[in-house]
Amino acid sequence: MATAPVQDYLEQLHAELAQVSGGTIADYIPELTRADPNWLGIAIATADGHIYQVGDSRQPFTVQSISKAIAYGLALSDQGLDAVLAKVGVEPSGEAFNSISLEPDTGRPMNPMINAGAIATTALVRDDRAPPLERLLATFAGYTGHAMDIDTAVFESERETGHRNRAIAHLLRGYGILESSPEAATDLYFQQCAIRVTARDLALMGACLANGGVNPVTGVVALKRRYVDKVLAVMSTCGMYDYSGGWIFNVGMPAKSGVGGGIMAVLPGQFGLGVFSPPLDAKGNSVRGIEACERISRDFGLHLFSVA
């Protein structure tokens, strides 16, 4: 992609997508309903560190489920592949993000991109260096290149109302998938979901994954290289909730979405793409986010499985 044409393209895309309506803002907690449905930010960060952005690309919002991909990478780094696989599978569930998709005999969650798997994964973020929340925030900072914080109102509200997630955590504890306090695991999970990001951040996070785990702007290792393919693989198969099959079919890039309205997509070796638009479809994916990614993939012929 040449420089000016990319910026021109994004301006045009932004103008067109601003006309696309549909979807509803997440309302399972009041804090999320304060989002402006018209917010629309798009950013691309290349694997060599160029950033293009349009619209509300610097508007903060909560990362929500996109954090699952980052936490999965950190758990792999902390525990190694076998220990993580023993607790969380890698099969798409085809079910909603808050489904109780556990293997019947073992209680192992189907994959790390649904809530059950994410709660089990987050509990695996631990080593001797620092408390898990600090490590999660530091890891996010490695990906984005700046200090990160949590939207405490969103966190507290999630914690207040998160009975289903808490129930899932207790079930996981019953099966021995969680080996310590379910309350501690959900607290950490709610905090990780409430980390504030921008579309620009998501693009850079994607660019780190596109660049073998190294932040292309700062040179910081955000994720050990040997786990990058694993994180991208589960994003490809499970990253867009129960639209994951349709997504990889139509867009052809690993991606992860969150109910805050963000989508992070990655073209390995090339770039990270961050889109932010709060109205969601019935499966919890950003309506205009999906549209943006579909158009970018189609307009530039970026489907990973295309040989043209």
Ligand code: GLN
């Ligand atoms: N905090 C939300 C939850 O656990 C995140 C869900 C999401 O982004 N899909 O329900």
